[in-house]
Amino acid sequence: MGLFDALNVSASGMSAERLRMDVIASNLANANTTRGADGQPYRRQEVILQEKSPSFGEVLGGVMVAGIVDDPTPPRRVYDPGHPDADKNGYVTMPNVNPVTEMVDLITSSRGYEANVTAMNAAKQMFTKTFDVLR
Amino acid sequence: MDLFDISMVGLQRGMSGALLRQQVLANNLSNANTPGFKRSDVDFHSALAAAIGGATSPQSVLGTGFSVETDTSTTMRADGNNVDVDGEMASLSENTLDYQAMTSVLSTRVKILETAIGNR
Numbered sequence: 001m002g003l004f005d006a007l008n009v010s011a012s013g014m015s016a017e018r019l020r021m022d023v024i025a026s027n028l029a030n031a032n033t034t035r036g037a038d039g040q041p042y043r044r045q046e047v048i049l050q051e052k053s054p055s056f057g058e059v060l061g062g063v064m065v066a067g068i069v070d071d072p073t074p075p076r077r078v079y080d081p082g083h084p085d086a087d088k089n090g091y092v093t094m095p096n097v098n099p100v101t102e103m104v105d106l107i108t109s110s111r112g113y114e115a116n117v118t119a120m121n122a123a124k125q126m127f128t129k130t131f132d133v134l135r
Numbered sequence: 136m137d138l139f140d141i142s143m144v145g146l147q148r149g150m151s152g153a154l155l156r157q158q159v160l161a162n163n164l165s166n167a168n169t170p171g172f173k174r175s176d177v178d179f180h181s182a183l184a185a186a187i188g189g190a191t192s193p194q195s196v197l198g199t200g201f202s203v204e205t206d207t208s209t210t211m212r213a214d215g216n217n218v219d220v221d222g223e224m225a226s227l228s229e230n231t232l233d234y235q236a237m238t239s240v241l242s243t244r245v246k247i248l249e250t251a252i253g254n255r
Contacts, residue, residue: 006158013165020168049169059155059203060162063169112167115220119161122231126157129238130150133245 005058006123012052012062013116019065020047020109024102031097034085041085042095044071071096137193138248144193145183146241152179152201153234159203160227163218170214175205176226 023045033042045068052061073096081090156177166172179201186199209217 006154006161009158009161009165013161013167016165017168049166051166051169051172060158060175062162063165108168111220112164115164115167115224116161118224119157119164119227122227123157123161125231126154126234129235133238133242135242 005060007120008058009060009062010116010120010123012064014113014120016047016049016063016065017109017113017116020049021106021113023047023068024106024109027097028099028102028106030095031099031102033095034083034092036095041075041093042097043075044073044095044097045069046071139193141187141190141193141196143241143244144196145187146237146244148186148196148199149179149183149237150234150241152177152183153230153237155179155201155203156230157227157234160223160230163223164220164227167216167218167220167223170216172216172218173205173207174218174223175203177201177203 027044030036030042036042047068048066049063050066052064054061075096076094077091078094079090080086080092083092086092156179159175159177163174163176182201183196183199186196190196206217211217211219
């Protein structure tokens, strides 16, 4: 067990939560995007977190991002005949992003980040104490 | 009294137990949003108390191993995750204080030794 393994575990949590925040920000920014990268309406994206298996010499590995996947829920249909992307019935296909869900996810992810920062500070405090033993 | 007697070795094992527990708790927190994750913990106090209780020599305490136990009996959320962030925070500060207590005792012992050696 290395001295800095606890820091690595917390760091993995922090970067995973930050990536989640990036994806949530992208979902919010594209909440009304009718033309995504593939020409289709934007699809909400979700981060899949997975427990990381420890590498050699480590006890625990922390967390890792297994992938970013599209949310398969059907898109919203909004009646807006004047919209250039409206179909022949006057309906526009809008992204399946619900800003309220995104906000809740954002809070979860930001609290998760804070929890990891606290764990990292606790580890730092412990290491500082170790250096004080022989002072 | 040996230079490194049972309590000195006990402190050493206790400190590495607390470091291991810090890592386990950090792992729980970093997986707080991982679906299906189950929290783990290390009960290094009981393992160490048992080892010190039946100890005849410092060597027997030095060999104390700690095991990481996974708690699969509870569920906190619909996704099967059982990390209670508040509980982890409480354990985390408890563990930091534990560690600080052990390091203060250790540094006091080191100071006593230094006085005996005539370093100060």
